[in-house]
Amino acid sequence: MKQKIVHEQLLQQKMNKSLIQAINVLQFSSTELLEYIQQVTKDNPLIEEVSYDYELAEYRSNNSASTPFEDLNERTLSMSDQLKEQLYTININPEYKPIVNFGIDSLDDSGYLDITLDEWATQCETSLDKVEQALTYIQSLDPTGIGARSLRECIILQLKQMNLFQFYMEDLLDNKLAWVAEENLDAIANEYQITRADARKAIQAIQGCHPKPGTLLVEKKSEFIIPEAVVRKEAGEWRISFYSWSNPTITMDETYKDVHDVGQEAESYLKEKYNQVDWLQYVLTYRKNTLERVIYKIVEKQASFFEHGYFMLQPFTLQKIADELGVHVSTVSRAIRGKYVQTNYGVLPLKFFLQPGIKQRDGKFVAAFTIKKVITELVEFEDKHNPLSDEVIRMKIDNEFGIKIARRTVMKYREQLGIPSSMKRKVGGN
Structure with a gap:
């Protein structure tokens, strides 16, 4: 009985260690992950090939303005x-x-x-x-x-x-x-x-x-930004295509897998290297599955952004996505760190899609980023000789964008943006 308890405790410790390592890999950006896989491959002679369905060379050829992965040592x-x-x-x-x-x-x-x-x-x-x-x-x-x-x-x-x-x-x-x-x-x-x-x-x-x-x-x-996925519209629906560099196909040399007459030291070495590949595939799968769930949820919640642009960004927080996925908020925080998706509006960090919101007078919520973007646009194209007051901005936001907020909210975000009051923005005259 005692031996069974000790065995279970050792197994639990091993599982906890594997989970901790998987969580650490979850934090890696695509570039960091590629470098990590390359290092493991270099240290493990039993790995014959690491292949990707979509090669970096092809991605670079389609994104020629980006810095090639091999040239990252320049700066x-x-x-x-x-x-x-x-x-x-x-x-x-x-x-x-x-x-x-x-x-x-x-x-x-x-x-x-x-x-x-x-x-x-x-x-x-x-x-x-x-x-x-x-x-x-x-x-x-x-x-x-x-x-x-x-x-x-x-x-x-x-x-x-x-x-x-x-x-x-x-x-x-x-x-x-x-x-x-x-x-x-x-x-x-x-x-x-x-x-x-x-x-x-x-x-x-x-x-x-x-x-x-x-x-x-x-x-x-200097990192060459490599997105995890591309979001595009197909047959009237927004679809997500995940790049395979986060979960490549690993080909092993199976010659020595069942060899048992090479001595204890060599046998232990071979076992360690085969186990290392099993573990690598486990953590890569954990990262892939977690990230896919997060990205699917983001695209689902931010469908209006992908359809109509920045002005339709919806409020969505780390806590809310964690609750909906049934995971800890720290897992989501690690999953989005340094991760990007390719969209019609450019390659954007996942963090961009998680925005705080404020409650409108009609009870609906709107992303703070959206309000700030609208305020910035209105002030940029206003008549500089007759600039818009906070109350006029509030009315325009309501009438033109259907966003119902208080004048003090306009003033708060205007000040956060560093935009002076209408009196100070006025050009010519007193």
Whole structure:
């Protein structure tokens, strides 16, 4: 009986290790995955061939403006470079870009802001309000926690992004962090009047956060963006075609699979290498299946975007997609990291499709990105001698786009975009 229990415990540990490794591979972008497969192939002499139905050469020939995969060693990207490349995915006012870039250049190696907001404002000769908005832009970039000013803020940003933040966690991080390190369930449960199960979830959530997110953006070669899938309309329906480079066909040399008279050391080596391929195929399948479920759900929820464009982007969050797929929010977060899909509007990061929303006066929800996009367009083409007031913008959004929001919402998003009031935008006259 005891031997059976020990065997089951060892089996459970092996399963947990395999799952952890599978989750790590889930985080890889297509480029990182290709590099990883190449490294495993190089280290395993029993792998004869790794083949793809759709070769990179064919993808490059159809996307000649992109950088070839083999030429990625021409330039390396620092943490700052990688963060600045993400700025195109957010709706940022050009006026803020130099302020944001200065903030990114002021991060330390761990990803923390290394100057005060007052120093930042002084160096950029701008207001504290604009610096605070610039910091919001930086803190919206990947990985979550970038731009934090303390470990406490870094962890809170990550908890909120995964919808795991609870009201008592600020005090726990400020005053009782030792309890988290000690995994003192009773002390946390008694202090905050919660169950031991909730205390355990809080500890796991906090321990699952990365204390130094900047280290996740180690200097690396410039990436050729390789999408996971292409979304196109066929026979009146939106269909998803997944590229096979995330799940290639691996051909093994089977010569030595049943050999048992080569000595114990050689036999153990062969067994290890065959098991390595089985494990590789397992983690690749796990990544493929998880990612396909996420992308299918995104396309289902964002069908109006694919049909009509940016103005029809729908609110959709990490938590909501996790709930609908029946997985943990951290799984979705890892699945979308560094992943792209090819659309009629270009190659877009999966993160783009997960947008917060606000409730309209009629009870319906609309993506914040959509409202900001509309505001930006209206202001860009307004009569500069008679600019639109917030109330007029609200009316136009209602009449022309059917989006019903309050004037204060227009003002809030206009300010977030760094767009001055109508009085300050007016050209000529007082």
